[in-house]
Amino acid sequence: MAQIQEYQDLVLDALETVEFKLIRDKADIHNDALIFHPAMAHQIFGESETIFGYQDLHVRVLYTAGPLHIYLGIEYEKRVNEISGGEIKADDVVATIAQSLPDGCFFINLDEFLKTLDKADKFQPFGEKLSEYTHRSANGTERHFEIYQCDYKMSSFLKFFARLQTFILWFVDAASYIDTDDMQWSYFVCYEKYKNNDDEYQYATAGYTSVYEYYAYPQNKRPRISQMLVLPPFQKLGLATELVQTIYKYYQSQKNVIDITVEDPSEDFQRLRNFVDARLCQGLKSFARTEVTKGFSKEMVREARETFKLNPRQVRKIYELLRLYYTNVHDDKEYKAYRLEVKKRLNAVYYKQLKDIKKMERAKMDTEFLRKSVPNIQQRMEQLQEEYLLVEQDYKNTIQKLSA
Numbered sequence: 358m359a360q361i362q363e364y365q366d367l368v369l370d371a372l373e374t375v376e377f378k379l380i381r382d383k384a385d386i387h388n389d390a391l392i393f394h395p396a397m398a399h400q401i402f403g404e405s406e407t408i409f410g411y412q413d414l415h416v417r418v419l420y421t422a423g424p425l426h427i428y429l430g431i432e433y434e435k436r437v438n439e440i441s442g443g444e445i446k447a448d449d450v451v452a453t454i455a456q457s458l459p460d461g462c463f464f465i466n467l468d469e470f471l472k473t474l475d476k477a478d479k480f481q482p483f484g485e486k487l488s489e490y491t492h493r494s495a496n497g498t499e500r501h502f503e504i505y506q507c508d509y510k511m512s513s514f515l516k517f518f519a520r521l522q523t524f525i526l527w528f529v530d531a532a533s534y535i536d537t538d539d540m541q542w543s544y545f546v547c548y549e550k551y552k553n554n555d556d557e558y559q560y561a562t563a564g565y566t567s568v569y570e571y572y573a574y575p576q577n578k579r580p581r582i583s584q585m586l587v588l589p590p591f592q593k594l595g596l597a598t599e600l601v602q603t604i605y606k607y608y609q610s611q612k613n614v615i616d617i618t619v620e621d622p623s624e625d626f627q628r629l630r631n632f633v634d635a636r637l638c639q640g641l642k643s644f645a646r647t648e649v650t651k652g653f654s655k656e657m658v659r660e661a662r663e664t665f666k667l668n669p670r671q672v673r674k675i676y677e678l679l680r681l682y683y684t685n686v687h688d689d690k691e692y693k694a695y696r697l698e699v700k701k702r703l704n705a706v707y708y709k710q711l712k713d714i715k716k717m718e719r720a721k722m723d724t725e726f727l728r729k730s731v732p733n734i735q736q737r738m739e740q741l742q743e744e745y746l747l748v749e750q751d752y753k754n755t756i757q758k759l760s761a
């Protein structure tokens with residue numbers, strides 16, 4: 358009897374095997390230069406991110422570039438079912454991926470899928486246009502992008518969005534689909550406006566952000582940026598930067614918006630946000646060089662909140678970043694003052710823990726366990742130095758871009 362271990366060479370890496378393509382034209386089906394792979398696959402294929410049972414497998418997930426109709430298909434050389442005489446079965450890849458797709462919105466027949474492409478030139482962005490952006494490459498080529506806002510009221514958008522958010526499981530860690538029935542979601546979608554082969558304008562979907570508008574007492578709201586995804590073929594063109602700025606502008610004029618927060622930002626996103634926020638705050642009075650070098654102030658929080666809806670925690674980061682920008686690191690005294698300022702913030706939680714323990718001890722409570730869980734002063738100093746260096750490096754990277 359055949360043993361599954363005999364077929365170790367048929368265990369494939371899903372990240373290499375799964376191939377996405379955004380199809381603008383029928384010829385794109387055969388253009389391998391358009392292929393991009395997932396960044397992760399554990400939500401679909403489990404922790405090992407593997408697919409079992411095939412030789413030379415290609416899992417093709419094709420989307421029409423604008424409306425994002427989906428085709429799902431596989432091609433392979435050989436399958437374990439046949440090699441093992443039917444004793445061992447290969448993973449049912451299509452069924453596994455299909456579980457993550459919205460009901461009935463994918464094709465397994467390529468011709469049927471391609472028929473939807475005939476109508477793709479009619480595809481128009483949903484909702485209200487908020488901004489436009491032109492990207493110029495080094496060789497002078499221009500690409501034009503537009504960002505639109507939409508909400509739950511447009512049912513045709515929600516159907517489209519159900520397809521758009523299928524990317525999230527493959528590209529954003531720990532992401533899950535949002536409940537589009539919830540009326541507090543607001544969507545910002547970026548499209549490329551390009552000329553097709555008939556020299557007519559057409560739209561391709563490039564990325565999106567979903568924002569949850571939390572209620573805040575008594576009649577206010579605090580929008581929280583939840584998901585943000587720029588599809589890989591459109592990354593590093595400045596689109597996320599543009600999306601963030603468009604969202605700020607959109608909420609800026611709304612008096613009942615307190616501030617904007619971000620849910621679990623990825624490192625890439627936090628870096629981008631720091632850059633956008635620092636560039637914006639540089640233009641504010643309270644962030645002038647003379648003010649920043651005096652120290653953190655309530656005025657900074659007020660002005661950044663009022664002008665760009667930045668939340669206080671983010672304002673503090675931007676203050677530190679800009680203070681480093683203005684600090685002469687070759688002046689020992691100035692640089693030391695800067696380091697102390699940042700370390701004071703980084704250590705606040707540690708000192709609060711110590712204070713709480715002392716309070717408990719005064720109340721004659723048993724703190725032995727808690728004391729053990731908190732590092733001693735020496736250990737903390739070492740940790741602090743490591744934390745500081747990471748923060749400083751991060752700020753330095755952004756400063757480099759600000760100075761460019």
Ligand SMILES: CC(C)(COP(=O)(O)OP(=O)(O)OC[C@H]1O[C@@H](n2cnc3c(N)ncnc32)[C@H](O)[C@@H]1OP(=O)(O)O)[C@@H](O)C(=O)NCCC(=O)NCCS
Pocket residue numbers: 492528529583584585586587588591592593594595596597598599620621622623625626628629758
């Ligand atoms: C994080 C993410 C949203 C960024 O999108 P993006 O459109 O590529 O972002 P931008 O192009 O505005 O900026 C990205 C980088 O490209 C650089 N960039 C911007 N325009 C550029 C250009 N014309 N040429 C070269 N680089 C450029 C930016 O300076 C930035 O540099 P950094 O990585 O050092 O910060 C995108 O990579 C993504 O969707 N990732 C997967 C999902 C994810 O992590 N989402 C965030 C969850 S909170």
